[in-house]
Amino acid sequence: MTSILWFRQDLRLHDQPALRAAAAGGAIIPLYILDDDTPGDWRIGGAQRWWLHASLASLDASLRKHGSRLIIRRGRADEVLRDMLEESGATQVHAVRHYEPWWRKVEQSLGERLCLHDGNHLTRIEDVRTGGGKPFRIYSSFWKALQSFLPPEQPVAAPRKIEAPAKWPTSLKLADLDLLPTKPDWAVDFDGTPGEEEARKKARAFAKRVDRYEALRNLPAEEGTSMLSPHLHFGEISVREVWHAVSDHPDAVKFQKELAWRDFTDGVVLALPDYADKNGRPKYDALHWRTGKQAKADLRAWQRGRTGYPIVDAGMRQLWTSGWMHNRLRMITASFLIKHLLIDWREGERWFWDCLVDADYGNNSVNWQWIAGTGVDANMFSRIMAPLTQSEKFDAGDYIRRWVPELADVPDAAIHDPEAAGCCPDDYPAKIIGHREARERALAAAARLR
Template sequence: MTTLLWLRQDLRLHDQPALAAAAHQGPVIPVYILDDDAPGDWRIGGAQRWWLHHSLTSLGKALEQEGSRLILRRGDAVAILTGLMERTGADAIHAIRHYEPWWRKAEDALGERLCLHDGNHLAPPEQVRTGSGGQFRIYSAFWKGLQEHLPPERPLPVPDAIPAPEQWPDSDALAGWQLLPTTPDWSGRFDWTPGEDEARHKIAALDLEGYDDRRNMPAEEGTSRLSPHLHFGEVSPRAVWHASDPHDVTFRKELAWRDFTDGVVLALPDYADRNGRAAYDKLPWRSDAEASRDLRAWRRGRTGYPIVDAGMRQLWHSGWMHNRVRMITASFLVKHLLLDWREGERWFWDCLIDADYGNNAVNWQWVAGTGVDANMFGRIMAPLSQSEKFDAADYIREWVPELAHLPDDAIHDPDAAGCRPHDYPAKLIGHREARERALAANRKVR
């Protein structure tokens, strides 16, 4: 019995339950469909397209080594899969379950033709429920509830064989999709190796010594850098879990956060578009010409706050940003510039190689104070003191070369030190002034 294997953000052969089930039944036709019909602003972003090109190249080679191949198509996923079933005589479609609202809609449309499998979570979000049967909306409670489902099952091996059909359907040429960027000053420092082999190498070499502290230091390689591999499903969360040590609780909580965010968007599918707390619909975001100017300065890393500018330039040039700096730059946009968190969320979506619908939305609303599980809006990060506290001097030197010659005691705040170079911008707004403006706006909500 021939089956289709519908691949999305699960681009791997190891621990691939949908592949294992399909291979057990007979000939398998692996299919990846570039479906750009996601609603609103959720078409796959520019940085992710770079990663996708290389990840699909890697997966195609891996399948060829197993005597199979990867079929590429572009367009409406439901229509293409339905057509492929008719032309190939396939009896079923196997796929790993996804939680983005557009994928859930497509899964519903395929109905009984689709055999769904769980494989991109430590535990399926439908299983980790509150006492009343709903999805957890507070992470601490979710983590406690998740314990009943841990440890996750051991990862599956690659099937002994991936049977090939007698005849293969036509495939698009990957180069024809033009996924690679053409902007001259972008992606020049995308220092990444996409693909399952690299993901497995990283988890085999996982070193989490001192992770609790080092993960907050922007100038250090203190994070796992597994996030894009996890987003594209080049490695499964349970494979990462079993590669870590039981004492690595902080790291495992970070891994579980991804499960939590999918549970949030399962309960609130439009969470990336709407405030989790309706009261914040009344917040008076800035939207005039000066606000537009400030947004452009933030995107380009020209705010006058070195730690913010370093983060935004790292994002643009490398497709990634250190997690501590993600929080600082997000807080700056929302609290210092009083700009709608959705502006930042969309920019991250386009520029991050690991941009994830649930993770991105929940993280932005956590920082903004507008979410169901969020910081208080009145908690405003002080970027200058954060920069000094987490020893970001060398990080700033790497990404803001105008400041590279400054000593550690001046580089965090050149204005205060009286040594701001002429080619580095003055602050868009002072910290105290920004704080007072943000708190005044918040009072209107309350």
């Protein structure tokens, strides 16, 4: 019997439950479909495409070592899968369950021929429920309830050999997907090595320093984070494997809570599929966001890292240059766009979606609404990050110098606010708006809701 193994954001062989199930039944046709139609406006962004190209190449190389190969197609996933079933004579499609709303629609449309397996989360999200049987909307309550499902199951090794079908279907070449930028190649300085081998190597290395995670995670100039987010996003490593890689360390709980946050955000979009487009708290539908020519100019300045706030500009330039941004900077830059510039959080969410290599639908939308105060589990809108204070508190001087080279020669005492210190270089912009002025404007906009 031949089965189709449908890869999406689970591009690995180790601890891959859909692969194990398909292998138990006989021959396998591994298949990846680039579907830009079904997700609609949420088709993967440019930075994700860069990572995806190398990740698919890595997956195909791994499959070939196991006596198999990756078949690549393009089109609407449901149509391609039906065509592939008929063309190949396969009887089933095995896949890891996904929670993005467009994938759920495809899964439902395929009916009994699709065999779904849980493998991208610590546990099956639908099983973590309130006492009333409803999904959690508050993370702290979710984490407490999750304890009864932890630790997760141990990861399972990849099969030694994958049985090939009697006849291989036709396949596109990876280059046919046009995933890489060319004119210009804006990803020339992108950071990271995609693929399962690198993901597992990075997890092992991080496990040796996870005891320093809580102390260093908020310092952008330090190597304090795991850098695993792109690998987890594309499923190049299972979250269970990462969990167990660090579980022997007593100080790993803070990091494990971040892994659980990923499960929580997928649970939110499972309950609220349009969370990336609609406020979690309807009262914020009446918030008066700035629009018009000046707001557009301010948005562009934020995107380019030209706001006059060094910590904000460093974060935005890191994002554009490398395809990734430090977590503390994601919060600072998002808060600045929403509170200082009073620009709709969805503008920032879309920018991150296109520029981040690790832009999860659930994580991206829940995190932006958390900062905006519009989400079901969120900061208060009135809580406004002070970027100059944040910069000094988290010792961002060297980080700023790396990503904002105009400020490379500014002394430590002035690096966080060179304008106020009177040593701002001519080629660096003045502040786009003062902190007090921005704060008062944001609070006034929120007050009108009451």
